[in-house]
Amino acid sequence: MGVRLEPQDEYLHELGPEPNFNESMYFNLYDPGAGLGGFFRLGNRANEGTGEMTCCLYLPDGRVAFMFKRPTVTSNDALDAAGMAFEVVRPFEELTVSYRGKVVLLDDPLAMAEPRTAFAENPYAECEVDLTYRRVSDMFGGEPDTPHERPGEEFARGHYEQLVAGAGTVRVGEDTWTVDGFGLRDHSWGPRFWQAPWYYRWLTGNAGPDFGFMASRVARRDSDDTRGGFVWDEGRLHLCRSVEVRTEWTGEDSYHRAVEAVLTSSERQWRVRGRVLSLIPLRNRRTGPDGDAMVTRISEGMTEWTLEDGRTGYGLSEYLDQLVDGAPVGVAE
Known part of the structure; x- marks a missing residue:
């Protein structure tokens, strides 16, 4: 089975006919010097009229700053919703992540097992994230030239990953950190059920x-x-x-x-x-x-x-x- 991956795949793909068509990108990062890490994800589910936005920051004091939203998304033109945006600067080489919005501050991150209660009973803070990710490793993955998923069990028609270096700033409430660390990013497209x-x-x-x-x-x-x-x-x-x-x-x-x-x-x-x-x-x-x-x-x-x-x-x-x-x-x- 061959796998295709081209620079154009760094951008968004044509919206498929499947009701559960998903296109998403994900980035993670950890800076041991700052003691701070996190991950960021945006997914378009345009045929369902919605998206998925996740911002998760593991703070140096042990708290987790977290937000999840399902914004209205009706096209697959950009990964830009609910205050978060991803931009391809140079395919396979450089991308940016930004977020402007609130996060809930969790002294006990396990409280998110009951999200309704966790969002209702914990304090919030304003959050700003500006990160630039640059290539570390070669690319891994792509889109197979023959179907590899059984009907009804689709998770990603195309998928690739890359190790990256990430640097920039993170602000949560009154605290700001300059971060410079390493992580991984991925990009998926095609029908998806979790x-x-x-x-x-x-x-x-x-x-x-x-x-x-x-x-x-x-x-x-x-x-x-x-x-x-x-x-x-x-x-x-x-x-x-x-x-x-x-x-x-x-x-x-x-x-x-x-x-x-x-x-x-x-x-x-x-x-x-x-x-x-x-x-x-x-x-x-x-x-x-x-x-x-x-x-x-x-x-x-x-x-x-x-x-x-x-x-x-x-x-x-x-x-x-x-x-x-x-x-x-x-x-x-």
Whole structure:
């Protein structure tokens, strides 16, 4: 199966006919000097007349500053909604992220497991974000030349990722930080239901400009499905066809607190161990074809990674699980 990726893919694609057509970009970042990290996402779901905007900042004092909105979106002309905007300056080389709006300040980020209560009972602050992201690694991914998703289980027709360096300013209330760190960005387009995977584990990390990785493990309801990712090591992108993930869980709600991942390419193997510094659980709901509510939990963990040679890196560990009787389905693995 071939994969196509061209500079034009950095821009928005023609709106597809599917009711659940989604086009989205995502950026994460962590600056260990400032002790601040976060992620930003915009998704257009124009055929549904809506979008998805997420701003999440892990603050140095342990709080999380968070906002999610569903703005009205009726076209796929730009990723610019609800105070957030992404701009491509140079394809594959430089992009910008900006946000102007409110965030809710969470002393206990786990409170977002009940979003209505969390938004009602916690204070708000004004937030400004201005970041410039520049290329670190080669590109990974693109759009396959043959369909690779089963009908009804679509998540992204095209998808690519890249390790990046990010720098700029973040203001929350009266506090302002100058940040200069590393992260990962992605871009997806095509039909998407958050309920398509049974569960997945998506791990990203950077240890400076010379090392970074992405590990993905996606499970379907009726099969083991896919494992893969990449390692960026001393200027070379290594494709990994094998990914093993082990998780330590905590609490009655089973949130991940520690992760060990082994990524294997055709030439060598890398092992990374992660410690979750802060975690916020997010939620997506949809009514299924039978009328029953389908609930998806996405646990976003800002994570400190330790490499086998002792180097330290940072990134996100994102755990998506469908909830059945209130419990995440992937805990047993």
